[in-house]
Amino acid sequence: MRRVQGAAATEASDVLAAEEPLEIRVGFGPAGQREHRTLSITMRTPGHDFELAAGFLFTEGIIRSRQEVQGLIYCPDVAKEEERENVVRAELAPSALPDLPRLERHFYTSSSCGVCGKTSIEAVHAAACPVLPPAGPLVAASVIHQLPERQRQAQELFEQTGGLHAAALFSPAGELLLLREDVGRHNALDKVIGAALLQELLPLHNTVLLVSGRASFELVQKAAVAGIPVLAAVGAPSSLAVSAATNFGMTLCGFVRQNRYNVYSHPWRIVQADDV
Structure with a gap:
């Protein structure tokens, strides 16, 4: 590449964030009658x-649970070499009855697409988003201030490339529990929730989630499904994200940076240190 600074230009190398397609397939049905389908x-x-x-x-x-997943593999029967380790198949338990027609997502979604990949906003509202319990955790206001720096310190790939989003799961005291990075903010969150699912940690009722960038409706929806009661974002929330968080009983914070933030819904979970 050519690096330009002012009037000077020099040839240099750079580390870039990797971006490749991942095809997600499922296998389902009773033994001897298994079906396979591409979802996304x-x-x-x-x-x-x-x-x-x-x-x-x-x-x-x-x-709806870890028990419905029998296994996850990279599909060995791919047509092209470049598809190897880019096609994942989830084998569901024979007792699992996925409601596949309800998944109204376009076949292809971009890394930043999120809710725009839905054929309608009604399809998202129809997803099973339970209202969060009207209880803790209580989080000290000072902890929210500390989350971005703690997240950044753990972002190894971002430090190398500067081109990745992150989703980080913390305890109410600010202890980092899980962090995943990806070129897509919704992918980063799916990785965190997937890790918690596979470790049988769901629902995540005693956690705080920090996402880089803005807080979109889809991130609120995904966090609600996982039972996360507090979602903080470095960037701005959308109006639909605030509305959804209010309806789900979720505490939503935005602009969490430079020792400030706004609380858009259910502020009672954010308290002074003496109240925790």
Whole structure:
């Protein structure tokens, strides 16, 4: 590449964030009558692909528990060499009855697409988003201020490329529990939720989620499905994200940076340190 600074130009190398397509397939049905179907193709950063697939299936309502997933594999029967390790198949338990027609997502979604990949906003509202319990956790206001720096310190790939989103799960005291990076913000969150699902940690009722960038409706919806009561974003929330968080009983914070933030819904969970 050519690096330009002022009037000077020099030849240099650079580290770029990887972006490749991932096809997510499912196998389902009783023994001897198994069916296989492609659900989605998303542009993602390779790594934690099984978590991404599991999180996608859970947040889209295809599965409802870890027990419904028998296994996750890279499909060996791909047509082209470049598809190897870019096609993941989730084998569901014979007892799992996925409501596949309800998944109204276009066949291809971009890494940043999110809700625009839905054929209608009604399809998202129809997803099973439980109202969060009207209880804790209570989070000290000072902890919210600390989350962006703690997230950045753990972002190894971002430090190398500067081109990745992150989703980080914290305890109410600010302890980092899980962090995943991806070129797509919704993929990063699906990886976090998928990791929690595979470790049988759901629902995540005693956690705080921080996402880089803005807080979109789809991120609120995914967090609600996983039972996350507090969602903080470095950027701005959308109006639909605020409305959804209010309806789900979720505390939503935006503009969490430079020692400030706004609380848009259910502010009672954010308290002074003496009240925690």
